[in-house]
Amino acid sequence: MTRYIIRRLLITIPVLFGVIVLVFIVGRLLPGDPCRILLGERATDAVCAEFNHRLGFDLPVLEQFAVYLGNLGHGDLGTSFRTSRPVATLLIERLPMTLELSLYALLFATTVGILLGVVSAYKRNSAVDVLTMAGANLGVSIPVFVLGLLLASLFALVLKGTPFALPPSGRLTAGISIVPLAVRWGMENDHGPLRAVVDFVSNMYSLNGLLSAQWDIFADAIRHLILPAVALGTIPLAIIARITRSSLVDVLGLDYIRTARAKGLGDRGVVRRHALPNAMLPLVTIVGLQVGGLLSGAVLTETIFVLPGVGLATYDAITSHDFAVIQGFTLVIAIGFLLINLLVDLSYGYLDPRIRPT
């Protein structure tokens, strides 16, 4: 098992390197001299020479790349041109939001999706099944941005005043302010890695509320995440429902299920103890694959619901040619993906003894 893990890690490394190179190239390929973009009319040759020298843009490209790699080794992800703040700080501010959103979207998609898939498989070919699967297909077809807009108008305007009203944007109701966990736990003067981790967790507002037992903050944060999570999670939900149903249908036709039933195990027990665990395997792959789609959808969801997450920040950075931010964010996202892929592969071994490498 260890050898398998090590082998997978070794394969991951060249891909990671490829990502770093690709990001670096795309960043440098973006047209427009950053000096002139930033400084506008005052960007004369003399000023730009000084600017490029200060930021190391006058070095040959390979040297720039070496410098970049060196900085990465120290954990220095560079500084954003637009806001003059370190990319790492921006990351700690924005990534938790997207993670929180994606987590809730995934939670919504898996629980409801698996439930619907199981029900459909159980009652296959009945009206329930057909309707659910048609609904799932439709769910996959609606663009995230259309769904988001319609949900927002439905819940914020049509249902305004009712107990079902949900806020159309933002993370918290104005006026509720978050006390960073670091402050609450007396870590204000600590600036080390532990503080960064605490800040990261603290920026996930629902977690912040949970960990500090502020139930009103917890509830408010969750209320603001319901609509975006539903909009974002609908497509994965539909896919998960279909895959669950089809893999469950496959499994339920197998011999050992018949044996279990012959032994007197009730239907529900059959599904729960024998069918479901084996149907999980393709599901895990699909969930792993959905994470990529979640991040793409996050850009659109964050735009519509005005949530300051990493998707929106990357989009802003790309359209304003902020190299450092683009490089830093895509790098972290890519590492995250590779890790998730690795976890998915490794979880195969756990879930299916037949696949465990010897």
Next chain:
Amino acid sequence: MSRSPRWSLFAILATAAIVFTACAGAASPSPSASTAASSASAPASAASSGPYAAKSYPDTAIDCAALPKDYTGTISQIKAVDQLTVEFDLCAPDVAFLSKVAFTSNNIQDSDWLAAHAKDKSYVHDATNGTGPYRVKEWVSGDHLTLEANPGYWGTAGKAQTVVVKWSKEAAQRLQELKAGTVDGIDNVGTDDFETVKADASLKLFPREALNILYLGLNVNQAPWNNEKVRQAIAMGIDRKRIAENFYPAGSEAAKYFTPCAIPLACGGDAWYDFDAPQAKQLLQSAGFDFGKTYNFHYRTKVRSYLPSPTQVATDIQSQLKDNLGVKINLVVEKDDTFLTDESKGKFPMFLLGWGADYPDVTDFLDVHFGTGANSGFGKKFDDVTQLLTAAASEADATKRGDDYAKANTAIRTHVPMVPLVHGGSATAWRADVEGAHSSPIGNEALWTTKPGDRNQVVWMQNSEPSGLYCGDESDGDALRICQQIFDSLYQYKVGGLETEPALASSCDPSPDFKVWTCKLRQGVKFGVQGELDANDVVDSFAVQWDAKNPLHVGNGGTFDYFPALFGGLLNPPPPAP
């Protein structure tokens, strides 16, 4: 195989991921107010034992008779006479000095604070220190900005204890939040939403005077617009009234002159051409215009008070030019951040742009666009226009000034470097229970005078996030407005109005020839985080903008657009772009 090795491996991987991010986080400076480091240039500002170390900038006044070759400005020297008196020596009389000095870019900073925070740019985002009614409590980038009352404020404290600033690019979203009650006031109500707000009893609309102009720019150096007849044809061929009626809210009107008539002396001379498509077409034909080609038309999608619906207006112009004149144009969307730079270099043959008033004087409109200091957006300048404008800028007699501007307007009408389209009205909207709700004609809402019912916090939603809070180097209204809550200038605009009144200076008096202005500062004014106001702070605040070679002339993007626009030019300016 037991489970523990695998789980421990999972744990190691997860920890590795977190540690990686954490190490990255540790390498960054944490955003807290840093203490003042040793400074290079600014002397101590507190009155210590012994005579006050008054500063003058520059040390030797600039000789007005022998200006340095690259200096086009009007200031000769700024000096601290004593601890609470500052003197501005100008080379040319300036009747609009108070309006200019009240402008947000001339907010007063503390010398020590500048010395400590300019070079690393921390004063843009993380370290603000002003004398205003509020100070920054927290700024969650991308999400919101919270201001709290400045305890040592010299004036009447803000009515609300806290101000929360939020932003959204979409007018519909801003209105939605206002209706939902999650915000108390919004900027730039959508064009089609004015009626909705008026019909809603829980909301109130505050229209703004249309102190701006939307124009279709033509570069007179580039064919086919280098032919004056062609330009005149375009001037007659657009139904500007239709644009104003369909895409602008109530309070907007088709422009008759470049400068809105609410500004004194603006509307003399011949009014713009009437809409006459047949005659325009004839003019084009007689000028030998090539109707077969398609011409590029450049615009950006950023919303402004003079252009609330960029894409729709551009589409309508395209449609009108085709239907009225048979001229085919191709819409080219430019990026928001490069548009202004490219336009100022004269890159676009035909483009859509506008201008909002910074201070209520004709020089803010005509000189900026058609005077000697104007950029190359319209190509080569016209001598008859520039001469009239230069003469008028230093003319103290109002009647003669008015004459000069009238002649300039007529000349502009003949040459058509641009077609003035619409003066765009805009409005703010507030919840009905907000006391002191208002709108400012120059977008300078005084949030400290608003109190939302019995809530102790006012929530304001504008178009976009402030790009930075060092307003010496900001030009976006959304940043300038917030600076005004945190900082003060020597004078300030009356709430919701255009006249100026004393602020940090108890008075600023001119000499009889309007060339020397002496300002007396209030005593005992404290900055929100540290420091007390004295004359050297004023000198330094202006000096770091004025002198491009000053080590503290850093800013956010480094362009310092306003200082040269207000005072003629920078000291030691960088050589102009080729």
Next chain:
Amino acid sequence: MTTAAAPATVGLDAAPRSRSSGLWRDALRNILRQRNARVGLSILTILVLSAIFADVLSPYDPDKTLLGAEKRLAPPCVHLLGCAAAKPEHPFGLDANGRDEFSRVLHGARISLQVGFITVGFAIVLGMLLGLVSGYAGGWTETLIMRVMDVLLVFPALLLAIAIVAALGPGLINAQLAIGIVAIPVYARVMRASVLTVRESDFVTASRALGESPFGLIFRRILPNALTPIIVAGTLGIAGAVLDIAALSFLGLGAQPPLAEWGSMIGQDRNYVFTAPHLIWFPGLALALTVFGFNLLGDGLRDALDPRLNR
């Protein structure tokens, strides 16, 4: 010996020909038997007809502003459903520039179909090429190509597309290029898997022993094997491409005004979601239906053509 060999060869040659045409007919019948495919095909037929006959079916020019005569943002007016006869008929209302929304939605069908086919076509051609080369060549070439595909797959699709469009400049063509590039890995992998399966099988060794050229191998053995999964993936891919281009246009990076593309129409009229919701509903519905149609068709194709499911 010769007599024994002859019928065998005849049998070998004759059987594939009639079997393959019989296979196609069987496949078609299988497809039409699937309810999914039938519904999908009917939806798509409506779409294709709208696209082809958009000019004839549209009451107005999609780019013509009717501002002088009519009010912008007018709600839908259908005479049959009770709208006053004096008012001009606009089934989907008027948009913010006073253009007929129905005509624009119809023309949007043309753009979306074009975009979908071109993008996926581009991705399939390049993907198949890469898959072929890597599957055939093996060794370092294969590893290199597959790693590059992995790198492409690591990025979230939309973000990578945004980056490519930001580098090339906004516009429909660049958006199609971006989405096409992002989609290549899928088809490369399918093609490579097909090449690998076929390469190892016995009849290929036999064919090669009989002197079949590599091109013959590709066209007669590998391609037919890969055809089914590529068709299925391609159909589903068109659905994805239409969605992605709409998303890019929604963000302002794809179709530029005044082009009547559904995503761009929704993006520009976003602000009117409360005052003129018909401007969001109709293009949104059209988008959803189009994607739904392709999804159904893809599902139906997969169920029909997947040999494992033929019980």
